[in-house]
Amino acid sequence: MKNQILILGGGLTGLSAGYVLSKSGFDIAVFESESAVGGLSKTIEKNGFRFDLGGHRFFTTDEKTDRFVRELMSGELLSVSRSSKIYLRNKFFDYPLNPANAIFGLGIPVTARIITDYSYEKLKGLFKAKENISLEDWVVSNFGRTMFDIYFKEYSEKVWGIDCRRISAEWVAQRIKGLSLSKAVKNAFFKFSGKDLPTLADRFVYPQLGIGRISERLKEEIEQKNKVFTDTAVEQINHYNNMIESIVVRDHAGLREVCSKELISSMPLTKMVGMMNPAPPARIMEAASKLKFRDLVVMAIMVNRKRVTDQTWIYIPEKKIPFGRIHEPTNWSGKMAPEGKTIIVMEFFSFKGDNIWNQTDEKLTDITIEHLETLGFIRKDEVIDSVVIRAAKAYPLFEVGYKEKCDEIYDYLKRFGNLHIAGRSGMFRYYNMDHAIESGISTAEKIINKGEYVIKQQDDFTEPVLAGN
Numbered sequence: 001m002k003n004q005i006l007i008l009g010g011g012l013t014g015l016s017a018g019y020v021l022s023k024s025g026f027d028i029a030v031f032e033s034e035s036a037v038g039g040l041s042k043t044i045e046k047n048g049f050r051f052d053l054g055g056h057r058f059f060t061t062d063e064k065t066d067r068f069v070r071e072l073m074s075g076e077l078l079s080v081s082r083s084s085k086i087y088l089r090n091k092f093f094d095y096p097l098n099p100a101n102a103i104f105g106l107g108i109p110v111t112a113r114i115i116t117d118y119s120y121e122k123l124k125g126l127f128k129a130k131e132n133i134s135l136e137d138w139v140v141s142n143f144g145r146t147m148f149d150i151y152f153k154e155y156s157e158k159v160w161g162i163d164c165r166r167i168s169a170e171w172v173a174q175r176i177k178g179l180s181l182s183k184a185v186k187n188a189f190f191k192f193s194g195k196d197l198p199t200l201a202d203r204f205v206y207p208q209l210g211i212g213r214i215s216e217r218l219k220e221e222i223e224q225k226n227k228v229f230t231d232t233a234v235e236q237i238n239h240y241n242n243m244i245e246s247i248v249v250r251d252h253a254g255l256r257e258v259c260s261k262e263l264i265s266s267m268p269l270t271k272m273v274g275m276m277n278p279a280p281p282a283r284i285m286e287a288a289s290k291l292k293f294r295d296l297v298v299m300a301i302m303v304n305r306k307r308v309t310d311q312t313w314i315y316i317p318e319k320k321i322p323f324g325r326i327h328e329p330t331n332w333s334g335k336m337a338p339e340g341k342t343i344i345v346m347e348f349f350s351f352k353g354d355n356i357w358n359q360t361d362e363k364l365t366d367i368t369i370e371h372l373e374t375l376g377f378i379r380k381d382e383v384i385d386s387v388v389i390r391a392a393k394a395y396p397l398f399e400v401g402y403k404e405k406c407d408e409i410y411d412y413l414k415r416f417g418n419l420h421i422a423g424r425s426g427m428f429r430y431y432n433m434d435h436a437i438e439s440g441i442s443t444a445e446k447i448i449n450k451g452e453y454v455i456k457q458q459d460d461f462t463e464p465v466l467a468g469n
């Protein structure tokens with residue numbers, strides 16, 4: 001079928017593109033290597049317990065994306081209020097920062113140091129503008145050294161697995177654009193939440209049966225006219241004369257070749273580049289080999305109790321506790337566990353092949369329960385069941401210098417007249433779900449309008465640096 005538009009990856013980006021094209025009457029096919037759609041935004045179900053791969057809140061400032069999701073999910077959405085804490089020095093602090101809580105929690109001397117450091121950085125900035133190359137540079141100049149040491153350093157290094165001096169400032173400046181200590185404090189005092197600082201918005205939207213429902217709904221709609229092939233991994237992308245001609249996929253029946261009119265790739269950029277046949281020039285392969293992802297191990301513990309916490313997320317910066325974030329899905333929707341029971345989910349940031357990744361499920365479960373007991377959350381005899389999920393390529397890793405490598409790859413891919421890269425993994429960008437959906441929709445519209453091939457740059461990144469999304 002020479003006229004088909006092929007979509008690689010059945011996450012939110014690929015499915016949103018497929019949905020828009022399908023509704024517009026195009027002949028499309030989506031290929032997803034996993035047995036279920038959703039990618040990073042999927043919900044796992046076991047015996048009536050449900051959990052996302054790290055709690056996923058949907059929030060957007062873009063009206064079109066908001067309408068898209070609300071229409072698709074009609075009747076399934078809840079509006080949830082966000083209440084999060086940071087667990088530090090054996091205490092819980094409000095997140096976003098609440099000045100009174102921070103002052104009494106950290107003590108007057110530390111608070112005085114925070115204010116002095118911050119004022120010093122601001123004063124210094126008046127005389128000499130400093131170039132912020134790393135995450136450390138950026139946070140110190142916007143929040144001061146003490147805030148960096150207490151709130152940012154350990155958590156960021158836990159999330160990324162590398163020193164803050166090696167994490168690119170470009171990423172963090174986009175990610176918490178417009179946020180500084182004075183604005184965070186102002187927000188906490190005057191409750192500007194959600195208006196001038198979307199970073200700190202305190203309500204979000206969530207499907208009753210978990211975030212994965214958005215992808216399931218998109219699949220249902222696409223399948224009214226077209227096909228979403230799960231358990232079907234793309235292995236090769238054939239091109240000739242600057243056009244993608246076909247792909248080779250593997251499913252239960254073996255290998256098959258599928259011809260392509262237009263190709264949308266939302267699978268990881270580095271993986272896609274490695275599948276091109278003939279292979280790209282050595283300098284492009286070299287650039288792709290330097291782009292790394294951070295992986296994630298998700299541990300869900302099912303508990304024989306109605307609730308363990310009353311929080312949306314609990315951030316755990318300290319390295320002595322091996323997981324970085326906890327959430328309790330039943331606080332997001334009561335339907336995430338059977339009546340009278342609950343589930344808590346821990347995120348372990350990891351690199352594929354490291355100690356956490358290679359740990360047996362049994363050992364990881366024991367370690368987790370031990371820590372949860374020490375934190376005072378549960379008792380071992382309350383645990384009903386557990387599940388461990390290993391999610392590879394969860395976060396594009398923004399090491400200093402990543403942008404030049406990305407730009408080199410984008411520049412090379414531009415020559416292919418019918419190739420469109422989109423989404424978080426596909427473009428190696430720190431997209432949230434709303435950006436992924438927007439990226440899928442705009443790629444589909446570009447094809448519908450037969451516009452020029454342009455890699456869209458989105459710059460409205462608004463999540464807080466502690467979010468770890």
Ligand SMILES: Cc1cc2nc3c(=O)[nH]c(=O)nc-3n(C[C@H](O)[C@H](O)[C@H](O)COP(=O)(O)OP(=O)(O)OC[C@H]3O[C@@H](n4cnc5c(N)ncnc54)[C@H](O)[C@@H]3O)c2cc1C
Pocket residue numbers: 008009010011012013014031032033034037038039040041053054055056057058059232233234235266267268271296347394395422423424425426431432433434436468469
């Ligand atoms: C822990 C965590 C928490 C997050 N929390 C939030 C949140 O609260 N709010 C928010 O808005 N966003 C959140 N995000 C971000 C959100 O998950 C992503 O923005 C979104 O899921 C990206 O969708 P995507 O389709 O671009 O990429 P992906 O979900 O990565 O989809 C790519 C797809 O390609 C498939 N694929 C890979 N290789 C192949 C192959 N060879 N053949 C076929 N298919 C292949 C993959 O299986 C996958 O399904 C979070 C992310 C993480 C990791």
